[in-house]
Amino acid sequence: MIELQYLTKRYGNQVAVRDLSLTVDEGELLVLLGGSGSGKTTTLKMINRLIEPSAGSVLVDGRDVAELAPHDLRRRIGYAFQQVGLFPHMTVAENIGITPALLGWTEDKLRRRVDELLALVELDPDETRDRRPDQLSGGQQQRVGVARALAARPRLMLLDEPFGALDPLTRHRLQESFVRIRRELGLTAVFVTHDMVEALVLGDRIAVLQAGRLVQVGTPRTLMREPANDYVRQLLDTPRREAQLVESLLAREGL
Amino acid sequence: MSEQLALLPGYLTAHLQLTLLALLSSAAVSLPLGVAVTRVRWLEQPALGVAGVIQTIPSLALLAVMVPLLAALGLQSIGFLPAFIGLTLYGVLPMLRNTVTGIAGVDPAIREAARAVGMTPAQQLRRVELPLAMPVIVAGIRTATVWTVGIATLSTPVGATSLGNYIFSGLQTRNSTAVLVGCVAAAALAMLLDGLVRALETGVRTRRRRRVAVVVAAMAALYLYTGLTLAAPLLSRSGRPVTIGAKTFTEQYILAHLLGQWVERETGRPTTQRQSLGSMVAFNALAAGDIDVYVDYSGTLWANEMGRQTVGMDRATVLAEVRTFLADAHGIRVAATLGFENAYAVAMRARDADAMRLTRLSDLTPLAPGLSMGGDYEFFSRPEWVAIRDTYGLAFGEQRTMDPALMYQAVAQGAVDLISAFTTDGRISAFDLRVLEDDRAAIPPYDALILVSARLARDWPDVLVALARLDGAIDVDTMRRMNLDVDERGADPITVAADFLSGLSRARPAGETR
Known part of the structure; x- marks a missing residue:
């Protein structure tokens, strides 16, 4: 469904992404995994042209995105990110309905869609619909953010650490909701994270980036069994190391 | 009081015309320019710089400089046009600066969201950036409104009628009622217009349709009134008054x-x-x-x-x-x-003149270095003064420019020794002053025509x-x-x-x- 071909992004002399090629299949969730400055967010944003590549191309459904008007392209691709970016001067319903409104949906259809989405992201439509974003908790805001990304029934979603700023319990609940939603809608998604556990829980395949280069891409199982280098090995080993750390702490306390 | 109040409709209408049209054109310049500046980064410094420099020019001077400028361009240099242009320029900075600050202050995450949901650049501006910047932009419009209403009182000397007519003529004729009426009316107008803009902004922000409609109707009525009163003399040319x-x-x-x-x-x-x-x-x-x-x-x-x-x-x-x-x-x-002459003359306290045995300007020449001379705003730059100075070889110890209304008091109280006086001024006898004879006819005759x-x-x-x-x-x-x-x-x-x-x-x- 998505093909990244020899993508490069330069800022002056700095190279953020170098010669990156990847394919995302229909219905698949691909995790872009890497540390800060690895180029994962830059890569994601080149898919819906929030960032224009210096070289290379992005194909969605076989069409080069550079040939489409950016706003038309983005209306067909859902986008959710860590800062959420809800419009503070609009109600929850107006926020969720923004892309359909831009596409010229009728009032009636739009209203039904908003209620449907609020239910989908497990918020009470009657209670939430007319609120302002600042009247919601962080977790509720990101649920609205996901609903907004899904509003115009995109088949493709881009997510940039959407649950990164939430407390662990809320994050866990939202991850579970997202897994369910994706399954129900059969979405294709690219998901940026630096959280190894999140990558393992959500990803069909994981692409590991290091300093702007693609190091390895494969299923979690492949990466665990045949890490391409030490960096991948250490990265994949993180959850186990953390679990061992917790175990040994508990043992020392005599619990 | 009642004579003064009878002038109010005319002055207020003229003041309203100037203020409302100047504000409208300030906004028409600064709001698009402000938006452009946030899109084309290199424009910011020059645009804000020029607006800032204009702001540092004293307001009266800015209006006054329009007169020769427009005359050089062959345009109407007296009256509405110079005042209107001066006021427009003055209103630009607060509106421009706040538009730029307001738009630049929008959270980058919200900007990114606006792009990501599929808004075109125009939609990003209209649906997200402008609504969020609105409180800051409106604050700029309110600042400009209050300034413009106030500064419009200074349009009187460039020939545009305004509430300043009360203030200028009141100061000259020592009519404190007139000054007061002018000040109170200008302040009230400033508060009214400021209140309207504020009410519009809160109405829009809190989405109270009725309130917005009422305010918009009030503003439209003011502009309609302005337009009609401006158009009236143009439509009925025969009815043009004698000015x-x-x-x-x-x-x-x-x-x-x-x-x-x-x-x-x-x-x-x-x-x-x-x-x-x-x-x-x-x-x-x-x-x-x-x-x-x-x-x-x-x-x-x-x-x-x-x-x-x-x-x-x-x-x-x-x-x-x-x-x-x-x-x-x-x-x-x-x-x-x-049938009368009103000549420039040099006057001093009769008591001092007697003590110094002064009757003619020629007598003044040797004493001048020890004396101080007061003149009205124009006097020392007028050719008459040059003629007197050169004919009699006068070099005063001190020359002071002062308000004509205060000059007589100043000489009577001994703050200056001599003043430039007008021969028709009743205060010459009232303050017991003496006019020194122009014995060598340096000053030409001044028949009132x-x-x-x-x-x-x-x-x-x-x-x-x-x-x-x-x-x-x-x-x-x-x-x-x-x-x-x-x-x-x-x-x-x-x-x-x-x-x-x-x-x-x-x-x-x-x-x-x-």
Whole structure:
């Protein structure tokens, strides 16, 4: 469904992404995994042209995105990110309905869609619909953010650490909701994270980036069994190391 | 008080026209420019820089500099246009700066979301950036509104009627009621307009449709009123009033009202006043046809307009040459000589003059370095002063420029030793001052002349005839008494003019004058 071909992004002399090629299949969730400055967010944003590549191309459904008007392209691709970016001067319903409104949906259809989405992201439509974003908790805001990304029934979603700023319990609940939603809608998604556990829980395949280069891409199982280098090995080993750390702490306390 | 309040509708309307149109064009310049600046980064420094520099020019000077600037471009240089342009420029900075700050202050995450949901650049601006920047932009509009209403009072000296007419003429004629009415009206107008803008903003932000509709209707009504009152004189050209000008001193205010009342009574034509004009501004306005009538003095025209410096000319010769010059160079007609002279003179306390044995300007020459001389705003830059200074070799220890209304008090209290005075000023005798004799005729004669524009002479011969009948109607004692009534006895120029005219009709029965 998505093909990244020899993508490069330069800022002056700095190279953020170098010669990156990847394919995302229909219905698949691909995790872009890497540390800060690895180029994962830059890569994601080149898919819906929030960032224009210096070289290379992005194909969605076989069409080069550079040939489409950016706003038309983005209306067909859902986008959710860590800062959420809800419009503070609009109600929850107006926020969720923004892309359909831009596409010229009728009032009636739009209203039904908003209620449907609020239910989908497990918020009470009657209670939430007319609120302002600042009247919601962080977790509720990101649920609205996901609903907004899904509003115009995109088949493709881009997510940039959407649950990164939430407390662990809320994050866990939202991850579970997202897994369910994706399954129900059969979405294709690219998901940026630096959280190894999140990558393992959500990803069909994981692409590991290091300093702007693609190091390895494969299923979690492949990466665990045949890490391409030490960096991948250490990265994949993180959850186990953390679990061992917790175990040994508990043992020392005599619990 | 009631005479002053009768002027309110006219002044307020003119003030409203200036303010509302200037604000509209300030907004039309700064809001798009502000948006452009946030899109094209390199524009920011030059745009804000120029607006900032304009703001540092004192407001009165900014308005005044428009006069020669527009004249050089061959545009209307007196009246509405210079005031309008000056005020527009002044309003740009607060609106521009706040538009830029407001838009730049939008959270980058919200900006990114606006792009990501599929808004075009125009939609990002209209649906997200402008609504979020609105409180800051509106704050800029409110600042500009209050400033513009206030600064519009300074349009009076460039010939645009405003509430400043109350303040300028009130200060000159020591009429504190007029000053107060002008200040209160301007403050009230500022509060009203500011309140409307604020109400509109809160209405839009809290989405109260009714409130927004009411405010928009009120604003629309104000603009409609402005448009109609501006268009009215253009639509009915025949109904254009006779415009009478006045410079910035008491005698001029009295004479302007006197001529206005006379023309209305004798011809039935409506008149309007354009008061508190600078000396040059008044003459240029008449030459350009922006005003129709005003009183000037032969010596002033002789020195300022004709650039003559000859000393020792007699009254009849000067008058004849001025008449010819005005007709040939500007098509201006002298409708009448009023019958008195108002010459520049040098005056001092009679007590001091006696002590120093001074009667003539020639006596002053050796004493001048030890004395201080006060002059009105124009005096020391006028050719008359140059002529006096050079003819008598005067070099005063100190020269001070002061408000003409305060000059007499200053000399009477000994704050200065001598002042520039006008020979018709009633305060010369009231303050027991003595005029030093111009024994070498350095100052030309100053016959008071009613000047009319070429257009008036052509279009309204009846007005010209009526004005001509005032020939010789006012002698110097009468003028002095009228000036004193206003300056020291608190009378209103309008009343003083009316009293004079009622006396005139008794002296000259209708059968004789018509």
